[in-house]
Amino acid sequence: MRLLKLVPDHTNIGFVRIRFICFLVTALLTLAALGATATRGLNLGVDFVGGLMIEAQFPEAPPLDRMRSTIDGLGVGTSSLQQFGDPRTVSIRLPVEEGADQGATNAVVGKVSAALKEQFPGVRFTRTDTVSGKVSGELIRNGVLAVVLAVLGIAIFSWLRYEWQFGVSTFVAIVHDVIMTLGFFAVTQMEFDLNIVAAVLTIVGYSINDKMVIDDRIRENMRKFRQMDMKALIDLSVNETLPRTVMTSITVGLALLSLLLFGGHVLRGFSAAMLLGVVVGTYSSIYVSSSLLISLGLEPAKFGERAKTARPEAERIGPKS
Template sequence: MKLLKLVPDNTNIGFVAMRKWAFALTALLTVLAIGAVAHRGLNLGVDFVGGLMIEAKFPQAVETDKVRATIGRLGVGESSLQQFGDPKTVQIRLPLPEQGGAGAANAVVEKTRNAMTAQFPGVTFSRYDTVSGKVSGELIQNGILAVVLAVVGIAIFSWLRYEWQFGVSTFVAIMHDVLMTLGFFAITQLEFDLNIVAAVLTIVGYSINDKMVIDDRIRENMRKYRKMDMKALIDLSVNETLPRTVMTSLTILLALGSLLLFGGHVLRGFTAAMMLGVIVGTYSSIYVSSSLLISLGLTPQASEKKASKAGIAAQAERVGPRDDGARP
């Protein structure tokens, strides 16, 4: 029985020849992503901004102005309402009461729920969240720290495991993947909460796994074909790993597609981030990370020198007392 092959064997695609176009596209998308984050900002969830969040689902489409007017008459503070694709679902954000702690917050939720139920019969409430301002500030710091440490740690590992060029190219590619994800959330204004931070960290892990497979093949071919032109060597390595890369990406996208269709509203942002990350990570592994090695001056001789140093260190004699107890 023949196995399914999405990519035929012995492909010979000239990825390196398109690197200038890929670099230009990457630079353009990166600038747009940074601009979107700076101009529009992220739609931070209650996890990061603090406050009360109530998610209401109506039996039919509802006008947000009517919902806002109903809440405004309660005197619970200025409300922020958002709809995400489904006109029947409205996310309501309210400020935390200045005094009273958890009891006062619960009272606001109950007051809002009663008013909404009276004004809109059939409305249901699927989600409640309460986060204090202090906790939200700590979550922002911890989320940023987690992403930064993950990216820097992976780059350092690539530097130590391979040549320094691999570490730099990996860092650039992963930063590209993270910025694309942030830009997507700035443009779509999907809620950015702790679930999305988890998705970003997962994207980083997927991207590094994809890049390590290609980097390993490049390094192996550098030892095998020491006189081959570096451009041809990288094309060969990427083409050799292309079936695995495509099959892995499509398999993950199929699973994420099921989550997007059947996972409900709660998982929508997480799934969207993961799907974008897989696509962008695959692109950066093939076109950005590998081709950047040429611009950084990597040659087969560099790998040979590092391997020679490792061999000399492994063969070095240990200095110490002799086994027979005799003096030297």
């Protein structure tokens, strides 16, 4: 029985040859994503802008799509529904205008309650809370801080684990992935809530996993081939890890595509963010961070001075340019 091979053996793709084109495309896309985020802004969810939370308990698990269309048809804003443990208990989150008094909030609660009781007889409302703008602002700060600390921590680890060039290239690649994700949500205006923050942190982890596999192979080859040209060495390392990179990206991507298509409204934003993150994370690991090591001056000869064993000569592999 022959094993499935998405990448043929002895693949020798010249990734480094097109590094300047990739750098230009990456810079343009990053600027476009920053521009979209700055001009259009993010469609922040109730978690970040404050709002109303109503907890409803049904005699049996309600169809969320029907429930969502019922609430959205009331003109009280876009609803966010979530089930916790018991599928009969649903948390309803609605935006509330800044400065709205208690009377306006009670009116929204009454409207939603009446509509749901008409559509779903037997429903009970067990809790009603208002999330203030102050709490939402704290969530924004904590979310940003979590992403920043994750990126810096991983970059510092790469610096200490390998060489400073690896740390810088890792930082650039991860920042690129995060900015591209923010730009995607700015362009599509999909709701940006705490689930998306979790997706961004997961994207950072996925990207660094890809990056570390390639970096570790680069470091190993630098010890083995002290006299090899750096461009050839990076091409060799990326090609050696390409089967693993492609297989991982495809399998994760298929799982995320299933979530996106069949996971419902609640998981749509998370799945879309993760699917985009797999694509841009794989791209940045192969085409950006690895090739950036050349521009940062990393050389096998310098790295190999600390190696215990090394080959004095190695065959030139890969493109000359």
